[in-house]
Every structure is written in C-alpha cells, then in structure tokens.
Amino acid sequence: MKELVIAGHTIKPGSRTSLDIPVAKLYTDTGIYIPVHVIRAKKEGPTVFVSAAIHGDELNGIEIVRRLIQSKNLKVTQGTLILVPMVNVYGVLNQSRYMPDRRDLNRCFPGSAKGSLAGRLANIFLEEIVYKCDYGIDLHTGAIHRSNLPQVRADMKDPETRHLAECFGVPVLLNSDLRDGSLRHTAVEKGIRILLYEAGQALRYDEISIRAGMRGVINVLGELGMAKKRKSRRKLTPYEANNSAWVRAGESGIVNHLKALGDAVAKGEILATIGSPFGDVTEHVKANRAGIIIGKQNIPLVQEGDAMFHIAFFSEADDDIADTIGTLQETLMDADKNQEEIIA
Numbered sequence: 001m002k003e004l005v006i007a008g009h010t011i012k013p014g015s016r017t018s019l020d021i022p023v024a025k026l027y028t029d030t031g032i033y034i035p036v037h038v039i040r041a042k043k044e045g046p047t048v049f050v051s052a053a054i055h056g057d058e059l060n061g062i063e064i065v066r067r068l069i070q071s072k073n074l075k076v077t078q079g080t081l082i083l084v085p086m087v088n089v090y091g092v093l094n095q096s097r098y099m100p101d102r103r104d105l106n107r108c109f110p111g112s113a114k115g116s117l118a119g120r121l122a123n124i125f126l127e128e129i130v131y132k133c134d135y136g137i138d139l140h141t142g143a144i145h146r147s148n149l150p151q152v153r154a155d156m157k158d159p160e161t162r163h164l165a166e167c168f169g170v171p172v173l174l175n176s177d178l179r180d181g182s183l184r185h186t187a188v189e190k191g192i193r194i195l196l197y198e199a200g201q202a203l204r205y206d207e208i209s210i211r212a213g214m215r216g217v218i219n220v221l222g223e224l225g226m227a228k229k230r231k232s233r234r235k236l237t238p239y240e241a242n243n244s245a246w247v248r249a250g251e252s253g254i255v256n257h258l259k260a261l262g263d264a265v266a267k268g269e270i271l272a273t274i275g276s277p278f279g280d281v282t283e284h285v286k287a288n289r290a291g292i293i294i295g296k297q298n299i300p301l302v303q304e305g306d307a308m309f310h311i312a313f314f315s316e317a318d319d320d321i322a323d324t325i326g327t328l329q330e331t332l333m334d335a336d337k338n339q340e341e342i343i344a
Contacts, residue, residue: 039076
C-alpha cells in the first residue's frame with residue numbers, strides 16, 4: 001500500500017491510531033493541535049476523510065465523528081478512513097463560528113503557510129489531510145439561531161458525486177455551487193470528491209441529525225467498498241432540489257412561527273407572522289414559491305431583512321418529499337438510542 005504520513009507520523013496498513021497535528025500557540029504558549037483518528041485496513045482502497053467543526057460552533061459533526069471512532073460495528077475492510085472531530089479548534093474553544101482573527105475558515109482555503117492565522121490553518125489541513133484523500137465528507141450545521149433539515153450539498157453535475165450523495169441516505173439533496181475560498185471548492189479543483197452534510201443548529205446537539213449523519217457516513221463507506229454495506233429496512237428516495245431561496249422579513253418585530261423544518265408549503269402560504277410588542281400583526285411572512293422548508297431561523301425576534309425560512313424547490317411533488325422526510329425521522333427515532341443499533 002501507498003505510504004501515509006500525517007504530521008510526521010507514518011500510519012501502517014492494518015493499524016489504528018490517534019495523533020495531533022500542530023497548528024500554532026495561544027498567548028499562553030499553549031500549543032493548539034488538530035486531533036485526528038486514522039483507521040487503516042491492510043487491503044488497498046480509497047482514502048476518505050470525515051471532518052467536523054470547520055465552523056467552531058457547529059457541534060453535531062463532532063458527535064458524529066466521536067461515535068464513529070467509538071463504534072464497535074465500524075470495520076474498515078479496505079482503504080483508509082481519516083476522522084477529524086474538530087478542524088477549527090480555536091472556534092470550538094471559544095464556542096464561535098470564526099477564527100480568532102475573525103475570519104471564516106471556510107472562506108480561507110487554500111490558505112498559505114505564511115498567511116493569516118485562518119489561512120495557515122486552512123493550508124495545514126489541506127496539506128496534512130485533504131490532499132492525501134480521494135473523497136471527503138464535511139459535516140456542518142445551521143448558523144447560530146438557525147436549524148437545517150438533514151441534507152447533502154454537492155456538485156450534482158459530477159455523476160460519481162451524485163451517486164454518493166444519493167447513497168448517503170437523506171431525503172434532500174441540494175445541487176450547490178462551489179464557493180471561492182471554501183474547502184469543497186479547493187478540494188474539487190484537486191479532483192477530490194466532497195459531500196457537505198448540513199443538519200441541525202449551532203451550539204446544540206440534535207439526535208436525528210447526528211444519527212442521520214452517522215448512518216450517511218457508513219452508507220458512503222459501504223458504497224465505496226471500504227466497509228460492509230448495511231441493509232436498510234426502509235429505503236429512502238432522495239429528492240434533488242433544483243433551486244432554493246431564503247424568505248426574508250419585511251418588517252422588524254416579534255415572530256410567531258407557523259411552519260417547521262420539513263414542512264411542504266404552497267406559494268403564498270403564510271409561514272409566520274411578525275408583530276409589535278403590543279400584539280399587533282404587522283406582516284404575514286409568505287412563501288414565494290412552493291417547496292420544502294430545509295432551514296429556518298429559531299429565535300422569535302427579527303430585524304427587517306433577516307433570513308427566516310430557507311425553501312428548496314423541487315420538480316417532484318412536495319407532499320411525497322415531506323412523507324420521505326417523515327419516514328427518515330421515524331426510522332431514526334424508532335431505533336434504540338445506542339448508536340450501535342443505528343448502523344448495525
């Protein structure tokens with residue numbers, strides 16, 4: 001097998017190890033490191049990374065990776081799996097989306113060894129992990145005070161990427177354009193296929209999102225031949241959104257949400273009301289097109305122009321998609337809380 005060296009550590013075939021990649025130091029002269037867990041089979045195969053917390057306040061992904069590392073049922077039979085529970089360690093320490101230099105790490109790739117702090121971290125992560133892989137799964141949540149329905153965003157124009165996105169096993173697939181400076185954009189330019197999993201909200205654990213993400217990673221590994229394929233009791237049909245848009249507040253005020261994540265909505269349907277402190281309704285927030293709510297603001301306070309509901313538009317019947325979303329939730333929550341039951 002090809003030699004694999006990470007941060008000066010040689011990982012031999014058939015081994016499993018945890019290591020730390022040095023990044024920089026705090027003011028206190030305390031070192032900051034990216035924690036990494038590597039599972040390497042004896043048999044040749046793809047190399048896949050699974051990363052979490054590029055945004056330091058997005059915690060669901062950390063728990064997904066933790067459960068994968070501890071899972072007794074996850075057996076990598078060929079290839080290499082690189083698990084990175086937190087990339088932006090600074091952000092996790094500060095419970096913040098951003099780096100200490102106030103930069104968004106996911107807009108700083110590919111970075112530079114002599115650039116800003118965010119650029120240096122981006123460069124280290126690429127050189128030590130990403131560029132040594134064939135595939136990657138990057139785990140995210142919604143931003144602060146926003147929740148995302150479990151969904152996979154990827155370049156659906158690439159047939160293999162689309163196939164892996166479908167195998168992940170969530171109801172909604174979003175054909176997402178590549179953003180300059182993002183991990184996904186930089187990796188794709190190097191021929192590395194990336195799935196971006198979005199689910200839940202910042203600074204909170206969401207059990208359905210965690211279970212769906214863990215199951216999705218296992219599904220992809222099975223499809224790549226790296227692990228045993230799991231047998232699904234209920235096959236989910238993923239639906240690809242051809243477009244999506246946010247519905248924004250036209251007024252500032254206090255919100256009464258009438259719709260939830262996963263709801264199918266018709267054009268012109270009322271999603272929420274905005275009112276004054278005296279109880280008067282000043283605006284009815286309406287859907288601008290028919291679709292499914294895949295993201296929403298949670299805090300019941302808005303300023304004029306705030307993004308409130310993220311609606312995905314489909315060519316298929318929205319009611320069918322809503323039923324599929326319900327099936328996923330039932331399947332995941334009916335399983336025993338022991339995560340081993342979820343992926344067995």
